[in-house]
Amino acid sequence: MRRRLSFIFMLVLLAPALAGASPAVSGAGRDAATYQERRAFPGAPPFYAHDLGPDLDLDRETCLGCHESGADGAPVVPHPGLPDCRQCHVAARTDGLFKPTDWVTPPRPPAVKAGRRTAPPAVPHAVDRLRERCVACHAGPTALAEIRTPHPERKNCLQCHLAAAEGGIRR
Amino acid sequence: MADLDRREFLRRALAASTGVSLAASEFALSSWKADAAPAADLVWKKSPCRFCGTGCGLLVGLAGGRAVAVRGDPASPVNRGLLCVKGYHSVQALYGQDRLKTAFVRTDGKLEPVPLKVALDLVAEKIRETVAAHGKDAVAMYGSGQWAIPDGYVAAKFMKGCLGTNNLEANARLCMASAVAGFMTTFGADEPMGCYEDLDQADVYVLWGNNMAEMHPVLFSRILDRKAQNPGVRLIELATRRTRTSAQADRSLYFRPQTDLAIANAVCQHILATGKANREFLDRHCAFKRGKTQIGYGLADDFKFQDAPQDATFEEFARQVGEYPPEKVAGLSGVRAEDIRMLADLYADPTRKVVSLWCMGANQHTRGTWLNNLIYDIHLLVGKISMPGNGPFSLTGQPSACGTVREVGTLTNRLPSGMVTDEAARRKAAEVWNVPYERIPAKPTHHTVSMFRALDRGEIRFMWIQVTNPLVTMPNLRRYRDAASKDGRFIVVSDVYPTPTTEIADVILPSALWIEREGMFGNSERRTQHWERMIEPPGEATSDAWQIIEVARRLGFGEQFPWPEADHVRSIWEEYGRFHQDPKHALAPYDELRRRSGVMWPFVGGREVRWRYNPEHDPVAKGPGPDFYGNPSHRANVWLRPYEPPPEEPDADYPFWLNTGRVLEHWHTGSMTRRVRLLHRAMPGAYAELNAADAARLGVGSGDPVRIESRRGSLVLPAAVGERGEPPPGQVFVPFFDEGLLVNELTLDAFCPISAQPDYKKCAVRLARA
Numbered sequence: 001m002r003r004r005l006s007f008i009f010m011l012v013l014l015a016p017a018l019a020g021a022s023p024a025v026s027g028a029g030r031d032a033a034t035y036q037e038r039r040a041f042p043g044a045p046p047f048y049a050h051d052l053g054p055d056l057d058l059d060r061e062t063c064l065g066c067h068e069s070g071a072d073g074a075p076v077v078p079h080p081g082l083p084d085c086r087q088c089h090v091a092a093r094t095d096g097l098f099k100p101t102d103w104v105t106p107p108r109p110p111a112v113k114a115g116r117r118t119a120p121p122a123v124p125h126a127v128d129r130l131r132e133r134c135v136a137c138h139a140g141p142t143a144l145a146e147i148r149t150p151h152p153e154r155k156n157c158l159q160c161h162l163a164a165a166e167g168g169i170r171r
Numbered sequence: 172m173a174d175l176d177r178r179e180f181l182r183r184a185l186a187a188s189t190g191v192s193l194a195a196s197e198f199a200l201s202s203w204k205a206d207a208a209p210a211a212d213l214v215w216k217k218s219p220c221r222f223c224g225t226g227c228g229l230l231v232g233l234a235g236g237r238a239v240a241v242r243g244d245p246a247s248p249v250n251r252g253l254l255c256v257k258g259y260h261s262v263q264a265l266y267g268q269d270r271l272k273t274a275f276v277r278t279d280g281k282l283e284p285v286p287l288k289v290a291l292d293l294v295a296e297k298i299r300e301t302v303a304a305h306g307k308d309a310v311a312m313y314g315s316g317q318w319a320i321p322d323g324y325v326a327a328k329f330m331k332g333c334l335g336t337n338n339l340e341a342n343a344r345l346c347m348a349s350a351v352a353g354f355m356t357t358f359g360a361d362e363p364m365g366c367y368e369d370l371d372q373a374d375v376y377v378l379w380g381n382n383m384a385e386m387h388p389v390l391f392s393r394i395l396d397r398k399a400q401n402p403g404v405r406l407i408e409l410a411t412r413r414t415r416t417s418a419q420a421d422r423s424l425y426f427r428p429q430t431d432l433a434i435a436n437a438v439c440q441h442i443l444a445t446g447k448a449n450r451e452f453l454d455r456h457c458a459f460k461r462g463k464t465q466i467g468y469g470l471a472d473d474f475k476f477q478d479a480p481q482d483a484t485f486e487e488f489a490r491q492v493g494e495y496p497p498e499k500v501a502g503l504s505g506v507r508a509e510d511i512r513m514l515a516d517l518y519a520d521p522t523r524k525v526v527s528l529w530c531m532g533a534n535q536h537t538r539g540t541w542l543n544n545l546i547y548d549i550h551l552l553v554g555k556i557s558m559p560g561n562g563p564f565s566l567t568g569q570p571s572a573c574g575t576v577r578e579v580g581t582l583t584n585r586l587p588s589g590m591v592t593d594e595a596a597r598r599k600a601a602e603v604w605n606v607p608y609e610r611i612p613a614k615p616t617h618h619t620v621s622m623f624r625a626l627d628r629g630e631i632r633f634m635w636i637q638v639t640n641p642l643v644t645m646p647n648l649r650r651y652r653d654a655a656s657k658d659g660r661f662i663v664v665s666d667v668y669p670t671p672t673t674e675i676a677d678v679i680l681p682s683a684l685w686i687e688r689e690g691m692f693g694n695s696e697r698r699t700q701h702w703e704r705m706i707e708p709p710g711e712a713t714s715d716a717w718q719i720i721e722v723a724r725r726l727g728f729g730e731q732f733p734w735p736e737a738d739h740v741r742s743i744w745e746e747y748g749r750f751h752q753d754p755k756h757a758l759a760p761y762d763e764l765r766r767r768s769g770v771m772w773p774f775v776g777g778r779e780v781r782w783r784y785n786p787e788h789d790p791v792a793k794g795p796g797p798d799f800y801g802n803p804s805h806r807a808n809v810w811l812r813p814y815e816p817p818p819e820e821p822d823a824d825y826p827f828w829l830n831t832g833r834v835l836e837h838w839h840t841g842s843m844t845r846r847v848r849l850l851h852r853a854m855p856g857a858y859a860e861l862n863a864a865d866a867a868r869l870g871v872g873s874g875d876p877v878r879i880e881s882r883r884g885s886l887v888l889p890a891a892v893g894e895r896g897e898p899p900p901g902q903v904f905v906p907f908f909d910e911g912l913l914v915n916e917l918t919l920d921a922f923c924p925i926s927a928q929p930d931y932k933k934c935a936v937r938l939a940r941a
Contacts, residue, residue, distance in 0.1 A: 040847075
């Protein structure tokens with residue numbers, strides 16, 4: 001029991017260090033590995049890897065201060081209308097596991113290869129409340145190179161890129 | 172220490188029996204694996220979330236025989252495509268490496284893996300032996316609001332109809348019993364009259380001790396959306412500590428524990444004193460009632476309570492609440508009189524629609540039934556009830572506390588349609604179940620706390636625990652852990668992972684989890700939600716319902732459980748539906764449930780009734796105005812309920828209040844959510860949340876060890892100062908999800924005498940730097 005307690009104390013003491021002492025962690029230059037590391041599966045809400053200061057002082061406006069515009073290289077939020085960031089996005093206070101897991105997930109959608117394309121690719125994921133702003137992920141300095149659009153100036157994405165793949169429910 | 176050894180043994184035994192290496196991928200960095208499943212399109216299937224009582228609709232992404240992703244179901248009216256962090260990661264709870272995949276039987280003190288058939292034979296034999304030696308009331312079953320509806324239905328039929336004992340209880344007693352007793356005493360019918368659409372339409376939201384931002388985040392976001400679009404909307408919170416909900420509230424009224432009773436009376440007093448009561452509504456639709464007072468706390472084993480309701484008058488009600496003017500209550504509660512008046516004025520303002528919300532703060536309360544009654548009193552006084560955007564709304568904590576425990580009736584005093592004391596309900600059950608009427612006993616036996624006390628005393632000798640973790644959740648835990656470990660007790664535990672409850676088991680049965688079997692849950696807004704079997708359960712794991720059916724057949728009740736495994740859920744639903752054909756509670760047909768993302772009851776003529784008792788929405792209700800048809804008088808009862816103090820308050824020896832509860836990341840005892848990597852990383856262990864002034868006086872900062880001691884036990888926890896929440900000076904908060912830091916060893920097993928629900932929110936402790 002004592003060993004277990006001291007382990008927990010250690011986690012708590014380490015928490016600030018693990019959470020990253022610097023408030024601004026640049027999202028610029030994110031690669032697919034970082035992108036995947038922060039998400040349990042494609043489309044899962046990522047955890048945040050930076051310190052936020054006192055929990056109760058934090059509100060949506062604080063988060064949007066960086067994540068609305070991409071200030072300091074913060075990834076831009078693709079669903080700016082949702083009211084409570086921390087309903088879905090949580091901290092990382094330890095890197096340990098409570099118990100080992102057999103969880104695996106396929107890397108979906110497969111990375112889109114640039115070039116040699118004759119037609120606009122379809123959207124390989126749902127376009128829903130959580131992904132209402134395409135350019136958040138597909139343009140700008142924090143967009144992954146694999147999914148960056150060569151024509152961010154064309155605003156109406158769904159004019160050419162059809163959203164279908166995850167829309168249907170088989171029952 | 173012995174416990175830990177046994178756990179370690181169990182893990183190894185499991186690993187050995189399933190060929191899983193414990194070391195493999197223990198700290199794997201990424202679980203995105205190209206070869207895990209074909210990267211082709213996933214198949215998406217609908218299910219309610221496995222966790223809280225909100226009942227969000229999920230779409231589970233399936234590939235290669237595994238669940239690999241989750242989306243919010245845009246077709247679900249509950250959540251409209253949005254989930255919380257637990258919902259998004261829920262499917263990961265299926266894949267902890269220490270899943271129970273085989274049965275275990277304790278042999279010479281050690282749990283040894285055995286074939287499931289052998290374990291089921293032993294369970295049946297032990298039930299037979301126990302009944303023969305000690306009588307049928309020596310056998311008990313304890314489940315939870317996590318039971319899918321077919322599980323609870325089979326449990327009720329087996330215990331009450333086949334064995335003939337009312338020793339059937341559920342964790343919902345620890346969670347929702349005061350809500351049920353509140354509904355029954357006020358309206359004569361359980362469950363909310365309104366629905367979640369109320370959250371989109373109110374002008375004022377009053378939270379009675381409910382940290383919705385963490386406990387019901389998806390519903391809280393609906394309120395925040397409403398607020399964002401309508402700047403005049405007000406969110407008022409009554410709370411005992413500052414939380415993420417407080418951070419969003421327009422006003423937080425911080426009250427001293429237990430004084431919510433007095434505040435509710437003061438709100439009524441002010442409404443009457445300002446002449447704002449809706450006398451016409453009261454005259455037409457309400458009756459006044461009084462019950463016993465000085466009703467005790469249930470701390471002694473021989474405690475018995477039966478309320479004696481009497482008719483009262485408006486004048487008597489006015490006299491009673493007249494004892495609670497806001498100025499006087501301010502002194503007791505710590506809430507300023509002007510704030511109490513502000514709250515009362517908001518309730519009474521004829522231009523504003525008001526929704527009240529509450530959950531454990533009001534229910535886990537030694538006067539929980541009274542507090543539920545008082546919140547209804549306020550709404551009835553101003554006639555704001557059963558209308559879109561206007562009404563009281565009792566939230567639930569477990570996914571099917573409503574659907575299974577409350578609607579099927581897996582409690583000692585209940586049957587699927589009514590109370591065991593009601594002859595008509597017993598006759599109906601006997602007819603549907605095809606059992607002799609005489610076999611269903613007319614007297615309730617033990618509520619949950621009483622049941623575990625009877626186990627301690629030896630009156631109960633056999634207990635089958637399914638889908639819950641009482642050796643983490645029982646208050647005054649040490650007594651009940653010792654009870655379960657006594658000689659001559661036989662404990663069967665059905666679960667999906669090793670827990671402190673499986674540690675004391677004589678037999679462990681491996682259960683299929685959630686989408687590994689077909690089932691239905693029923694959420695807080697009367698919505699029944701079906702899911703199909705989507706993936707195979709591991710090893711020999713099977714549903715809780717099927718385990719009971721197998722044992723029942725071994726005991727000669729095959730005639731009552733004739734269904735083939737392939738479509739038993741449909742058969743059970745059709746049989747269960749015979750209890751609920753009345754348009755007051757008509758359930759949707761099976762095919763409708765399969766097709767839709769949840770269907771609300773009453774489901775009448777192909778339509779959901781969204782506002783019960785309201786003649787514009789409910790075909791049973793006869794207008795004008797609401798028809799509270801649950802009571803024979805067709806009137807709602809306005810109860811006279813005073814303030815009474817709690818059984819234990821801080822004193823010179825134990826100067827702090829201890830409050831316990833949940834956190835956003837973990838659900839119930841954490842046996843599922845802690846096995847989700849992201850959730851565990853965000854919230855790895857329990858802590859003692861302190862006010863900064865108390866922490867300074869004790870000389871501790873965040874992370875320093877603090878010893879918390881009550882009259883029942885002591886525990887060392889890391890302090891948390893200025894973190895998730897902030898209690899006022901003189902209070903400490905500890906979450907209960909951590910099986911390594913069992914805060915319930917400190918809590919008090921006092922309960923509301925009417926509902927028998929314990930109070931986990933108030934007991935006295937002392938603190939010291941450890």
